[in-house]
Amino acid sequence: MSARIIIPFYIAGDVLAAVNQPLQTVEEMRATSLQLRRDSLEMIYGAGSGHPGGSLSEIDILVALYFGVMRYDAADPAWPDRDRFILSKGHASPGFYTTLSMAGYFGREELSSYRKTDGLLQGHAHPMTPGVEMNSGSLGMGLSFALGHALAARLDGKDYRVFALLGDGECQEGEVWEAAMSAAHHRATNLTAIVDRNRIQNDRFTDEVMTLEPLADRWRDFGWNVITCDGHEHVEVLRALETASEGGPTAIIANTVKGKGVSFMENNPAFHGRAPNAEEYEAALKELA
Amino acid sequence: MATQRASAATRETYGRTLLTLADDHPDIVVLGGDLNVSTFVHLWRDQYPERFFDFGPAEQNIVGVAAGLAAAGKVPFVSTFSVFGTGRPYDQLRVLISQPSLNVKLVCTHAGILTGEDGMSAHGIEDLSLMCALPSFTVITPADAPETEQAVRAIASTKGPVYVRLPRAATQIVHDNGYKFEIGTADLRKPGSDVAIVAMGSLVAPALDAADSLAGQGIDARVVNLHTLAPADEAAIIAAAQETGAIVTAEEHYVHGGLGSVVAGVLARNCPVPVEMVALYGYTSSGPANELMEKNGLTAAGVEAAVHRALKRKS
Numbered sequence: 001m002s003a004r005i006i007i008p009f010y011i012a013g014d015v016l017a018a019v020n021q022p023l024q025t026v027e028e029m030r031a032t033s034l035q036l037r038r039d040s041l042e043m044i045y046g047a048g049s050g051h052p053g054g055s056l057s058e059i060d061i062l063v064a065l066y067f068g069v070m071r072y073d074a075a076d077p078a079w080p081d082r083d084r085f086i087l088s089k090g091h092a093s094p095g096f097y098t099t100l101s102m103a104g105y106f107g108r109e110e111l112s113s114y115r116k117t118d119g120l121l122q123g124h125a126h127p128m129t130p131g132v133e134m135n136s137g138s139l140g141m142g143l144s145f146a147l148g149h150a151l152a153a154r155l156d157g158k159d160y161r162v163f164a165l166l167g168d169g170e171c172q173e174g175e176v177w178e179a180a181m182s183a184a185h186h187r188a189t190n191l192t193a194i195v196d197r198n199r200i201q202n203d204r205f206t207d208e209v210m211t212l213e214p215l216a217d218r219w220r221d222f223g224w225n226v227i228t229c230d231g232h233e234h235v236e237v238l239r240a241l242e243t244a245s246e247g248g249p250t251a252i253i254a255n256t257v258k259g260k261g262v263s264f265m266e267n268n269p270a271f272h273g274r275a276p277n278a279e280e281y282e283a284a285l286k287e288l289a
Numbered sequence: 290m291a292t293q294r295a296s297a298a299t300r301e302t303y304g305r306t307l308l309t310l311a312d313d314h315p316d317i318v319v320l321g322g323d324l325n326v327s328t329f330v331h332l333w334r335d336q337y338p339e340r341f342f343d344f345g346p347a348e349q350n351i352v353g354v355a356a357g358l359a360a361a362g363k364v365p366f367v368s369t370f371s372v373f374g375t376g377r378p379y380d381q382l383r384v385l386i387s388q389p390s391l392n393v394k395l396v397c398t399h400a401g402i403l404t405g406e407d408g409m410s411a412h413g414i415e416d417l418s419l420m421c422a423l424p425s426f427t428v429i430t431p432a433d434a435p436e437t438e439q440a441v442r443a444i445a446s447t448k449g450p451v452y453v454r455l456p457r458a459a460t461q462i463v464h465d466n467g468y469k470f471e472i473g474t475a476d477l478r479k480p481g482s483d484v485a486i487v488a489m490g491s492l493v494a495p496a497l498d499a500a501d502s503l504a505g506q507g508i509d510a511r512v513v514n515l516h517t518l519a520p521a522d523e524a525a526i527i528a529a530a531q532e533t534g535a536i537v538t539a540e541e542h543y544v545h546g547g548l549g550s551v552v553a554g555v556l557a558r559n560c561p562v563p564v565e566m567v568a569l570y571g572y573t574s575s576g577p578a579n580e581l582m583e584k585n586g587l588t589a590a591g592v593e594a595a596v597h598r599a600l601k602r603k604s
Contacts, residue, residue, distance in 0.1 A: 080362070126388070126389070127360075127389050133360060134356075134357075134360070134385070134389075135384050135385060135388045135389045136384070137384065138380050138383075138384045140349070141349075141353050141380075141381060141384060141385055143353075144349070144350045144352075144353025144354045144356075144357065144381070145353050145354070145356050145357040145360070145385060146357060147350075147353075147354050147357060148353070148354040148355065148356060148357015148358040148359070148360065148361065148363075148365075149357045149358075149360065149361045150357075151342065151354070151357075151358060152357070152358050152361030152362065152363050153361070155318065155339070155340070155363065156361075156362075174349070175347075175349040175350055175353065175381075178344070178347035178349060178350035179350050179353065179354075181347075182344050182345075182347065182350055182354070186342065
């Protein structure tokens, strides 16, 4: 059992969470995000299918979590004291897999097994992959599952935190609000929900499909603390995650751009769930250089 | 003349048995959905409040939270009515529990049509079909209180997802104190060589009564209690077919996807013989439980008639 390594993390003089390694400065996080965006597109292009839009929108949040806040031991994915990250929007698995690989859960060479027969990396995240906590692919389930971990921490007297990343379109699922109501009722102070608010879902813009606003008020009305931040500014995400540790449950509405980093994918519903062709892939890599 | 037997409500047995497991199984937690008095887990709620969570009637969330607790090493027992615990959160049972094979025990009461007067929506006649379609789940239907007690003890000590089906009404006690329940091993209630009645749950006692009546007519009927539908005891089913040549299944469940379907599947793959199925062939209406059982032929007389049909088809 590896001991928790406590390193104070300084940004502009503020002490953020005590974290594990590998730890990155904000400058390094920016470079990591760029790398993970390239790797995610390479995975999706190699597989010929997948979900680029939501992977590109979530990556800065994942980088802040895994290289700035969460404590874990990649060599011991089942470490009982680890912080839990639950990807509820399981279709955005490439962004998650590239983060897990960078964090040391498995080698970079595994990324090419994405969506391949007998590969380690399933189309939607599945716990057969080291570092993946929950089976996914059916929306709305992750917050309930995260609450289960949060309640288990209380029963076991452990101080780990539980983070669930939800899509904004996913918040149209009724189970999300069943879970939200019950997390507040059962005072799950160690639970943080992060909504990747990229404003696009499978078919088109969320506002066209089903009105989500006032989204922050809705979480607040269910008994949650709410923090809004720019989901692409690592410092803002880090501060939000730190504030959330002061007692929850807390929802972080992270405003993001679907397809972030690639001009023709940004705010384009077409790239929610389709792979780039060869020409698009080349063009995207140039933009992410 | 039917044998007189004592009766007991197996859901009460369930609630009382859980209490006896609390000390030896510190990881057991119980989750309910505002039906905790009916399912008898209120006994646990009152004694172990810190190990009990109520979520109201929000079954998708209950099952999702149970999956998270199981992933964190707890042994969650989830209890509500069978119609709410299986159909309503089916996708959560499939994705969060069956596919990763998490250690959740779903013990549902008020299954079948013994909910009588509450009517069609309260009659849980599809649950076995749903649960047997989830590859990781063990599916158990105890026949009476002694079998329920042993089944609850057994699943607490066995890893993996389990569904247990209990009725509302008291069921006749067909097992004595010497009975040994084993998950997945069929319970031979009565030997016999002319025909085999494979029964389950509330139909085990009527099957035994039918066998008694048939004995008076010179027909030697075997009675097998197939308490575990998944994984089914294929060897016992095949032996019953090979040694008797005709099978009658008897269940308080829709004819598709329950006991009859499972037994017929095993026989079609291994040893085809005539099969008659005593089961529900559609929805039924409100009414006293015994009248509904009568109306749908889920009685000793119904089983006996099916035996005669099966014997006629025997070559």
